[in-house]
Amino acid sequence: MNEIKVFNNEIEMGLRILVILKCIYPKSLDVEMINYYDYFSLHSKDVGGEKSLHADVPNRSGELSVKRGLIQDSLNMLMLKGLVEHRYSKSGIKYIASEEVAPFIDNLSASYTQDLIKSTIWVCNHFKSMSNKEIRSFVLRNKNKWGSEITYCTIGNIDE
Secondary structure (H helix, E strand, O other), X not given: OOOOOOOOOHHHHHHHHHHHHHHHOOOOEOHHHHHHXXXXXXXXXXHOOOXXXXXXXXXXXXXXXXXXXXXXHHHHHHHHOOOEEEEEEOOEEEEEEOOOHHHHHHOOOOHHHHHHHXXXXXXXXXXXXXXXXXXXXXXXXXXXXXXXXXXXXXXXXXXX
């Protein structure tokens, strides 16, 4: 029996990638930058935004190390559907939104998707003047802070 993932699957990640590539267009991004922009869009408070789309869970910066395979699988799916194109550059393979992406994204109306779009637009504007090297340095300087806030836990029985 195949396991069906409800969250963190190729479709959910694919939607986030499409939003990122639409917002950053005509710029193209490699897998590493897609990973960073995805994290920034979900946890924008960590990078100077007002409110994060996802909860401020402990050790959330660990997301940066586990999503690469999912991003690649999602990009492969999106390329098969004609929504994303790849480009070869001196620095490696980069991905860009096809002309089909804007009408697709513009027709999505769920509140989560609209919040994701707003957050991603803010992220793209916030980081647009930074080079990939500067973004990489920013992440390396700050990732140990993301999710290291003091957290509280309850020890004992529910009835205590």
